[in-house]
Amino acid sequence: MERICFVLQVKPERLEEYRERHKSVWPEMQEALSRTGWRNYSLFLREDGMLVGYLETDDFAEARRRMSLEPVNGVWQESMREFFVDAAGRPADKQMERLEEVFHLA
């Protein structure tokens, strides 16, 4: 099992709307995440817009690949693209910056 942590940057002026959207993530999106192996998945937001994701999965590369093939993911990512800071204009699922796990205590 892999524990994954990634970082993204939300536009500071869009934080309130970002929060609101995540109170009611589409059921189809949640089902797709579960089906493709994303478990115990949380998003945490800092006041300056830094977004931290944490999840557990058997194989993150495979979970990302499978999720990228879910039609609902394309629609969701496109609807959220404008919330993220990225010079290249990529949707969030293409710009996740993964951090290295240096300690774990069960």
Add this chain to the structure above:
Amino acid sequence: MERICFVLQVKPERLEEYRERHKSVWPEMQEALSRTGWRNYSLFLREDGMLVGYLETDDFAEARRRMSLEPVNGVWQESMREFFVDAAGRPADKQMERLEEVFHLA
């Protein structure tokens, strides 16, 4: 149960040593964390020294309070203080910046 995410800043020039120290966290420190309610606790490091902590606990305020009373914690925090960037010179356990959970999928 609370899911906690916090951020700290490690001095970029000390990352390698920080990694090494966390490959062999003292058993007494690990036992104290478990005893005071820190579960599924991971630390993730970004190349610029940003450190993200994730853990699960019943009551984070209480888990922090109880951990702060463990003698081994004082010794550990003092031994690690020099690794962290903090204008006020606080040990890491006194400067954890907690982030807001905005989404969770079991």
